[in-house]
Amino acid sequence: MEIRINHLIEGAKQAEGLVVIIDVFRAFSLECWLYAMGAKEIRPVGAIGDALSWREKDPEAVLIGERHGRKLDGFDFGNSPSTVNPEAIRGKRIIHTTSAGTQGVTNAVHAEEILTGSFVNAQAIAGYIRQRNPETVTLVCMGKEGLAPAEEDELCALYLRSLLTGEDMPDIDERLQTLRAGGGRHFFDPDLQDVFPEKDFWMCIDRNRFSFVIRIESTDDGLVSVKTDF
Numbered sequence: 001m002e003i004r005i006n007h008l009i010e011g012a013k014q015a016e017g018l019v020v021i022i023d024v025f026r027a028f029s030l031e032c033w034l035y036a037m038g039a040k041e042i043r044p045v046g047a048i049g050d051a052l053s054w055r056e057k058d059p060e061a062v063l064i065g066e067r068h069g070r071k072l073d074g075f076d077f078g079n080s081p082s083t084v085n086p087e088a089i090r091g092k093r094i095i096h097t098t099s100a101g102t103q104g105v106t107n108a109v110h111a112e113e114i115l116t117g118s119f120v121n122a123q124a125i126a127g128y129i130r131q132r133n134p135e136t137v138t139l140v141c142m143g144k145e146g147l148a149p150a151e152e153d154e155l156c157a158l159y160l161r162s163l164l165t166g167e168d169m170p171d172i173d174e175r176l177q178t179l180r181a182g183g184g185r186h187f188f189d190p191d192l193q194d195v196f197p198e199k200d201f202w203m204c205i206d207r208n209r210f211s212f213v214i215r216i217e218s219t220d221d222g223l224v225s226v227k228t229d230f
């Protein structure tokens with residue numbers, strides 16, 4: 001198995017084989033939490049307008065999205081796992097658009113198969129990939145808005161690679177803690193708590209909390225993030 005690490009939107013466009021689109025803060029940690037809250041289905045979309053138009057097809061759909069981290073006008077929730085209301089999620093179709101994560105899945109046009117990537121289900125992702133045993137795996141670090149590298153996504157790619165190769169990464173918990181002063185420092189800024197609450201940080205680094213993977217599938221209505229127990 002050849003394991004490649006790609007970066008940002010361009011890296012998603014070029015990714016081949018089984019592709020893992022990594023977005024730790026916060027899109028793909030959030031999608032795992034949404035399934036844990038009982039979401040019926042999650043649809044990742046690129047354009048804000050495409051997300052809004054889902055309301056006509058499904059008036060019950062819950063719209064979740066951000067640009068520059070902030071909740072979008074006309075949406076129900078921002079991209080924040082700690083501020084979505086589980087009662088509003090249970091049994092519902094979720095439409096999800098973000099500046100990095102969902103752009104990655106819509107741009108991974110050469111992928112044979114796409115998984116979402118995060119720390120909250122990393123072990124399950126590695127187990128699934130080992131079982132599939134593809135020739136090529138591309139881990140794509142989506143970064144900030146898909147345009148600049150983000151420490152947490154790079155770390156998640158190294159962690160996934162270590163799980164796949166069997167190399168040890170004994171300092172992973174220590175390295176996750178250092179994100180508090182690095183890639184996740186905005187979650188500790190008192191002036192940004194309305195956009196980036198501290199609790200989101202802890203929910204996104206809750207390593208291996210979930211034992212399912214999220215596979216991206218294509219349907220006539222666009223992409224769907226499918227929870228796959230593993």
Ligand SMILES: O=C(O)[C@H](CS(=O)(=O)O)OP(=O)(O)O
Nearest residue numbers: 025026027098099100101145
């Ligand atoms: O909502 C988030 O935390 C990020 C904002 S940004 O792209 O890092 O500026 O969105 P996401 O698509 O989840 O990375």
